[in-house]
Amino acid sequence: MQKEETGMNLDCEKLILKAFQGRKNAYAPYSGFKVGAAVLTQGGNIYTGCNIENASYGASNCAERTAIFKAVSEGHKTLYAIAIVGAEDKYTYPCGICRQVISEFASPHMKIILAKNEKEYIVKTLDEIFPGAFTKKNLL
Secondary structure, eight states, rough: EEOOOTSOOOOOHHHHHHHHHHHHTTTOOTTTTOOOEEEETOOOOOEEEEHHHHHHHHHHHHHHHHHHHHHTTTOOEEEEEEEEETTSOOOOOOOOOHHHHHHHHHEEEEEEEEESSSSEEEEHHHHSTTTTTOOOGGGG
């Protein structure tokens, strides 16, 4: 468990396990690629998500956005961390749309945890995976 700049404890392994729990609910009959995510809000709440495919591919939703939308719908608009799990033999990064959504709700010190399992993971910042993001600052 790490104490981060915000004063919160970040238990990467706990968040990764929650992401794996979310992945169990994935609906991926077309690609067979199941993804799970878990977001930690600045208030300490954890919300899980899975990818949900649709025969009309554009109507599909990624695990990251499912978890974020659940958090936001419950009133949590500042995210402290997100864990993402896909295939257990490689790291699964968020797609471009998910990176954009993450940037909308990211706290200044948000961590992106990419995991193969609860012991093999890397931690990135949003700037590392999404440099030059278009944000609300661009609209001012």
